[in-house]
Amino acid sequence: MNKYTELSDLEINKKVADEMGFQSEIRENGTWIFNKIWIPFDPCNEPGQAMPIIVENKIGMNFVNNNIGWSAIHQCIIKGELEVYGKRYYRTAMELFLLMKDAENEG
Numbered sequence: 410m411n412k413y414t415e416l417s418d419l420e421i422n423k424k425v426a427d428e429m430g431f432q433s434e435i436r437e438n439g440t441w442i443f444n445k446i447w448i449p450f451d452p453c454n455e456p457g458q459a460m461p462i463i464v465e466n467k468i469g470m471n472f473v474n475n476n477i478g479w480s481a482i483h484q485c486i487i488k489g490e491l492e493v494y495g496k497r498y499y500r501t502a503m504e505l506f507l508l509m510k511d512a513e514n515e516g
Contacts, residue, residue: 411493411504411508413504413507413508414495414504418451418453418454418500421453421500421503421504421507422450422451422452422453422503424507425452425462425503425506425507426450428506428507428510429462431450452499452503453497453499453500453503454497454499454500455499456499459499459502459503462502462503462506463499463502463506466483466506466509467483467484468481468482468483468502468505468506468509469481469482469483470482470498470501470502473494477494478494478495478496478497478501479494479495479496479497479498479501479502480492480493480494480501481493481494481495481501481502481504481505482505483505483509485509485512487512487513487515488512488515491505491508491509491512492505493505493508
């Protein structure tokens with residue numbers, strides 16, 4: 410089960426930043442502080458921030474159909490195949506990224 414489905418984009422973005430090891434704080438407008446500089450961090454919606462995460466973590470993306478949307482897939486050594494479905498490409502990939510990190514932390 411995908412425990413990240415019900416979280417907001419802001420909550421997902423925060424968790425992604427935490428998993429990437431960023432020392433971050435959040436403002437209500439969605440900007441983050443990294444190394445004392447306030448910048449927007451929104452990998453759920455920004456291709457330039459999401460694609461490096463997708464590529465570096467070898468997340469496969471496929472369009473299933475209009476009813477299901479996107480499938481994000483990763484072969485995990487510990488858990489086997491991990492897969493997440495969602496309507497939004499980058500958001501779906503970020504949910505899978507978090508599930509991958511959960512699997513690493515369990516192992």
